[in-house]
Amino acid sequence: MSKHHVKQRATQDANPGQPTQGPLTHEELQLSGRNHSMPLEALQDDITPAGLHYLLIHFDIPHVSADTWRLRLGGAVNRSLELSLEDIKARPAVTMPVTLECAGNGRSLLKPRPVSQPWVLGAVGTAEWTGTPLAPLLEEAGLASDAVELVFTGADAGIQGGVEEPYARSLSVAEAMHPEVMLVYAMNGSPLPIQHGFPLRLLVPGWYGMASVKWLTSIEAVTSRFMGFQQAVAYHYLQGPDGPGIPVSHIRVRSLMIPPGIPDFYTRRRVVDAGPVMLHGRAWSGHGEVERVEVGIDGEWMPAHLEPALGDFAWRAWSMVWVASPGEHVLRCRAMDTSGALQPTDQVWNYQGIGNNMAQVVQVTVR
Numbered sequence: 415m416s417k418h419h420v421k422q423r424a425t426q427d428a429n430p431g432q433p434t435q436g437p438l439t440h441e442e443l444q445l446s447g448r449n450h451s452m453p454l455e456a457l458q459d460d461i462t463p464a465g466l467h468y469l470l471i472h473f474d475i476p477h478v479s480a481d482t483w484r485l486r487l488g489g490a491v492n493r494s495l496e497l498s499l500e501d502i503k504a505r506p507a508v509t510m511p512v513t514l515e516c517a518g519n520g521r522s523l524l525k526p527r528p529v530s531q532p533w534v535l536g537a538v539g540t541a542e543w544t545g546t547p548l549a550p551l552l553e554e555a556g557l558a559s560d561a562v563e564l565v566f567t568g569a570d571a572g573i574q575g576g577v578e579e580p581y582a583r584s585l586s587v588a589e590a591m592h593p594e595v596m597l598v599y600a601m602n603g604s605p606l607p608i609q610h611g612f613p614l615r616l617l618v619p620g621w622y623g624m625a626s627v628k629w630l631t632s633i634e635a636v637t638s639r640f641m642g643f644q645q646a647v648a649y650h651y652l653q654g655p656d657g658p659g660i661p662v663s664h665i666r667v668r669s670l671m672i673p674p675g676i677p678d679f680y681t682r683r684r685v686v687d688a689g690p691v692m693l694h695g696r697a698w699s700g701h702g703e704v705e706r707v708e709v710g711i712d713g714e715w716m717p718a719h720l721e722p723a724l725g726d727f728a729w730r731a732w733s734m735v736w737v738a739s740p741g742e743h744v745l746r747c748r749a750m751d752t753s754g755a756l757q758p759t760d761q762v763w764n765y766q767g768i769g770n771n772m773a774q775v776v777q778v779t780v781r
């Protein structure tokens with residue numbers, strides 16, 4: 415790829431319009447109808463049922479036949495490999511709970527609002543993924559000494575920012591060799607549902623979801639940095655439309671609570687009976703273990719009780735008793751991880767609306 419081409423891409427706007435204070439657009443509604451979030455009451459489950467796990471599909475779901483599908487591993491390797499689903503399933507299998515979150519989770523709460531998939535707070539889920547570790551496969555293929563990255567390409571394609579491409583993302587050789595990085599073919603004990611990447615997807619635990627390429631068809635070792643749209647333009651922390659910005663990788667610390675009581679249908683405002691109320695939620699981070707969760711009741715923060723994490727890359731449950739008194743109340747929660755990162759209570763804005771882990775706010779009427 416020419417230098418000129420690379421420069422053009424680095425300044426190509428990944429968002430379809432300027433951030434806005436205006437009402438939700440028809441295009442955002444179309445995207446949110448296709449890409450659903452996890453209802454927050456599903457935070458009660460350790461493992462999110464597949465049908466309640468959030469979904470993010472940039473283009474169309476590709477139809478892939480498991481019989482003819484092959485994974486090609488090539489490029490700067492000593493020995494190219496072509497594997498069927500049976501070949502991959504015959505390799506050593508690992509099952510691991512992993513919390514996946516979309517980097518755009520919380521986007522629609524930002525002011526002004528970056529115009530893209532307008533997530534509120536539910537772009538998260540935890541599944542039990544089964545697959546085979548990637549590193550031994552890369553070792554079998556033998557990466558050339560000048561290989562710098564692995565490019566993972568899906569079977570789906572479309573146009574974004576004026577660029578037509580298959581969905582593709584890369585990892586450095588060091589990142590791809592991490593032992594937890596897997597090629598997965600089952601979710602919660604069943605074959606991968608078509609919408610989650612059937613027959614095979616990459617899973618990069620600890621990273622925001624964009625790295626976990628679905629409908630995986632090829633892995634290519636390359637000798638210079640991959641400049642595809644989803645890698646070089648999308649998924650950057652930026653203050654304006656022009657790059658380069660900081661590439662997005664690991665999940666920022668976040669906690670969420672199950673909204674207590676019952677909702678009002680249209681506003682979803684909560685109605686709770688006075689007396690002791692058990693508040694429950696989950697917290698996770700891709701930067702270390704969650705070590706503290708606090709619940710804010712009308713601005714006063716108190717520590718929550720933490721359960722052990724489900725796994726090294728999965729959320730942990732928290733709970734706290736709140737003695738609810740009649741009137742209007744504002745509940746919040748925030749988590750801190752072992753890297754020292756704490757969820758902010760005010761927004762930290764960026765142009766693509768990425769990584770907004772601002773503390774959740776739940777308005778409650780106690781009767």
Ligand SMILES: Nc1nc2c(c(=O)[nH]1)N[C@H]1C(S)=C(S)[C@@H](COP(=O)(O)O)O[C@H]1N2
Pocket residue numbers: 467468469470471472473514515516517567568569570581609610611622623624625626627628629
């Ligand atoms: N091939 C392909 N892989 C993809 C995507 C996509 O659109 N196409 N979306 C990515 C994004 S942005 C996220 S957040 C996760 C969502 O995974 P899920 O739908 O299984 O929850 O898949 C990632 N992998």
Ligand SMILES: [Mo]
Pocket residue numbers: 470515516517518623624
């Ligand atoms: Mo995402």
